[in-house]
Amino acid sequence: MASPLREPQLDALMTFLAAARLGRYTAAAEVLGVNHSTVSRRIAALEEAMGGRLLVRTAAGWDITPLGRRALAVAERIEASVRELAEEGGAVQGMVRIAAPEAFTSVFLVPAMAALQARHPALAVELIAATQRVRQNRSGVDLEIVVGRPQVHRAYATPICDYALVLYATPAYLAREGTPTTIAELARHPLNYYIESSLQVDELDRAIQALPASPASIRSTSVFAHVEAAAAGAGIGLLPDFLGDADPRLVRVLDGVFSHPLGYWAVTRDEGPRNPVVAEALSAIREHIAALPGKG
Structure with missing residues (x-):
């Protein structure tokens, strides 16, 4: 027995x-x-x-x-x-780990989590800034924000917000080197963007497929390096519109001619949506973005 x-x-x-x-x-x-x-x-x-x-x-x-x-x-x-x-007093406690692209983390995620933690001081938040494709297995994060609609098994995916990659440069650079009026004319201008060999996200790679080959330029794994390279007059930057439009040093290039639409998606494993802490974090992200001008 x-x-x-x-x-x-x-x-x-x-x-x-x-x-x-x-x-x-x-x-x-x-x-x-x-x-x-x-x-x-x-x-x-x-x-x-x-x-x-x-x-x-x-x-x-x-x-x-x-x-x-x-x-x-x-x-x-x-x-x-x-x-x-x-939580009888409305408090949420525990820890939530979120992986998201660098720009999304700084512009959207940090203020959303700061507001959430202000409401729930016992909640610990860990943010992993990484521009990469969605993980295919559980890997230590509760919530992932990725570029483009993800293809992953046993996961819950939902759209968060749309944005676009747009070309930007400084007025001084355009005055010195000339303002391109067609996509073909971009071939004369350095393009500040990701290092091609290290780019892991297909949607970001597709953004440059419609553009001509670039002369020697400054390439980086950091989107904020793309911004600073363009702002320093080192060429034209291919930047998220929410970064480029907010930078007073930059103006749009080929506005109305070139724009590559993209979207951020949130991904949780099959247990994630039932985790109250993850649900609170996802709700806080949505609320913060919805309150922004042009995003609601």
């Missing part, structure tokens, strides 16, 4: 919840303030108590088993109940 299963401990269940959401034991350990071995030990104890594997390693990373989804549902109900007790 099989021995009765030991009752799962609450700390083991909450540890599993963190690991399931973040996809890495190390990330869960950081959030919980414990070490990697503690996370591994707790999850192993929970699997022993429940009589099977909760997480399995696949080619795409950690995946949750059917038994794990049962444990996840229980853990989320407990989390919601505990949070309900703690």
Whole structure:
């Protein structure tokens, strides 16, 4: 006769919840303030108590088993109940990790999270500024903001806002080098943009496919380097319109002739929308952008 299963401990269940959401034991350990071995030990104890594997390693990373989804549902109900007790005064607590492109992080994400944290001082926020394609597996973030509609499995994706890549230069540069009136005339002007070999986002790569080859120019992995290169008179910058229009040093080039429309999308793993902290963060981002002129 099989021995009765030991009752799962609450700390083991909450540890599993963190690991399931973040996809890495190390990330869960950081959030919980414990070490990697503690996370591994707790999850192993929970699997022993429940009589099977909760997480399995696949080619795409950690995946949750059917038994794990049962444990996840229980853990989320407990989390919601505990949070309900703690949030009678409207407070949200815990940690949210968000990865987003550099420009989005600085212009939209930081002020949105500052406002959210002002309302909920117990909420910790970690922002990872990175312009890259969406991750195909859980990799330590709760929410990702990416350029273009993402193609990813077992994830929830929703549009956040639209923008465009537009050409900008200083009046002094245009007076010195001439103002191009056609796309073909751009061939005489250095184009400040991303380093082609390091560009990971297809939508950003497509933006320059309609433009002629550029003379030697300043290229960078940082969008703010593109802005500063254009502002320093080093050529024409291909910039997000919300950065270029806001910079008094720059004017549009070929306005009405060239513009590459893009959009930001938010991506969460399948557990993400049920995480109240992630839901609050996503709501705060939407509210902040909707309140901006021309974005609402």
